[in-house]
Each structure stands twice: as C-alpha cells, then as structure tokens.
Amino acid sequence: MSTRAEKARANRQRMRAAAQTLFAGRGYSATSMQAIADEAGMAVQTLYFTFRTKRALLSELLDVAIAGDDEPVPTLERPRILAAIDDPDPVAQLHEQARIAREIYERVAPVLQVVAHAAPGDPEIHELWMTNNEQRAVVMERMIAALAAKTPLRDGLGLAMATDVALALQSPEMYQFFTAHRGWSPSRWEQWTADALVAQLLPPR
Structure with a gap:
C-alpha cells in the first residue's frame, strides 16, 4: 500500500473512532459532523468528502465492527x-x-x-x-x-x-x-x- 493510501486509511479510522466515541457518549442525533471532525482533529470538509453523510459514517462504523476489519x-x-x-x-x-x-x-x-x-x-x-x-x-x-x-x-x-x-x-x-x-x-x-x-x-x- 502506498504512503498516501496508508495515510487515507489511517485518517478514515480516526474519523470512525471519533464518531463512535461521540455517538456512544452523546447519542447519534446530538452529534454533528463538525463535532466528529473536531474530535478526530480533521477538517469537516475532509469528513464530508470521505463519508458524505453522518448516516453513511454510522453504516460503515457498523460494518467494520461486525467484520472486525475494513x-x-x-x-x-x-x-x-x-x-x-x-x-x-x-x-x-x-x-x-x-x-x-x-x-x-x-x-x-x-x-x-x-x-x-x-x-x-x-x-x-x-x-x-x-x-x-x-x-x-x-x-x-x-x-x-x-x-x-x-x-x-x-x-x-x-x-x-x-x-x-x-x-x-x-x-x-x-x-x-x-x-x-x-x-x-x-x-x-x-x-x-x-x-x-x-x-x-x-x-x-
């Protein structure tokens, strides 16, 4: 895997981890995409570019947790x-x-x-x-x-x-x-x- 792809994958994992932390602590509805981006230390535009919607982010979070990998x-x-x-x-x-x-x-x-x-x-x-x-x-x-x-x-x-x-x-x-x-x-x-x-x-x- 190229360095660029590795970085993108690591950033995606950071965003998922941030979302899981906030969803569990605040609830899904009370957690904004901006809050997830802030928790992950990423620009909110990067979060939207990667997942498009909060629902898509939760869906991927669920899929990865079920599979144990991405x-x-x-x-x-x-x-x-x-x-x-x-x-x-x-x-x-x-x-x-x-x-x-x-x-x-x-x-x-x-x-x-x-x-x-x-x-x-x-x-x-x-x-x-x-x-x-x-x-x-x-x-x-x-x-x-x-x-x-x-x-x-x-x-x-x-x-x-x-x-x-x-x-x-x-x-x-x-x-x-x-x-x-x-x-x-x-x-x-x-x-x-x-x-x-x-x-x-x-x-x-």
Whole structure:
C-alpha cells in the first residue's frame, strides 16, 4: 500500500473512532459532523468528502465492527464462516457459530446500541437497523441449511423455524440482556448459547 493510501486509511479510522466515541457518549442525533471532525482533529470538509453523510459514517462504523476489519469481503465469503459451514460435525458448527457471534458482539455492541436508540426517531437509521437484521437472517439461513445437510434437525423442526430459533438465541438483544443487565461474561453467554443451539436444533443424543 502506498504512503498516501496508508495515510487515507489511517485518517478514515480516526474519523470512525471519533464518531463512535461521540455517538456512544452523546447519542447519534446530538452529534454533528463538525463535532466528529473536531474530535478526530480533521477538517469537516475532509469528513464530508470521505463519508458524505453522518448516516453513511454510522453504516460503515457498523460494518467494520461486525467484520472486525475494513476489508470489502462479504460475511458469507469470510474464512471463519466458510469453515463453520464446511465443518462436518454439526455440534462443532453450532459451537463455532456461538463463538463467532460472541466475538462480533464484543466489538459491535456499542455501535448497535447507537443504531437501536436512534432508529425510532430517524427513518434512515431505522432502515439501517432493518438492513442489519435482514443481513443477519441471510447468513443464518445459510448456516442452518448447512447444518440440515449434515444431520436431521430436531423432530418437527423445519428450516424456517430452525433459522428463527438460531436468530433468537444469537440475537444482539439476547447478548446485551445477559452481558449488560445480568452480569454474564461474554464467554458464559457463548457457552450457554452453544448449548442452547445444540439442545433446540439437534435431535436428543
């Protein structure tokens, strides 16, 4: 990567970090682009040139937090997801799903709170929230289809219901409730979620 590209990438990261700090502290609506630029030590024109809108900045902040990096690789093409899908052991797949979910939520929980709080009063952020939920459902449908190709599901459980169960157990709301309000550690949530996925989706053993 050229020095110029490295600098641009570093500046972009600074702006995202500044936005996350202010969104978490003040809320999305109360944070202006000028305030983000000031926090990042950048000209506000540079911020607008880079992201165009505050909504686009929040969207990228959410995407990077979910992925763990800023590489333009779709979720279903990432090595961890592909490895879980290809694992021949259904129990191992479900444990890896819980592990991946825990790692994502440890990164993304503060950003998701910003989105969730802003969504009711802002149609664009509501759309962002709904898009995130839809993307999560697409990934889960693929994971559950892979699971069902390896093993029969629990009696009476079709693909759609199994997907819904997995989405509920691995939802950000469930993670937030247990870790932020009930004092669970992320690792405890991961173990409980993995055990619950196995119990709810697979036949008794």
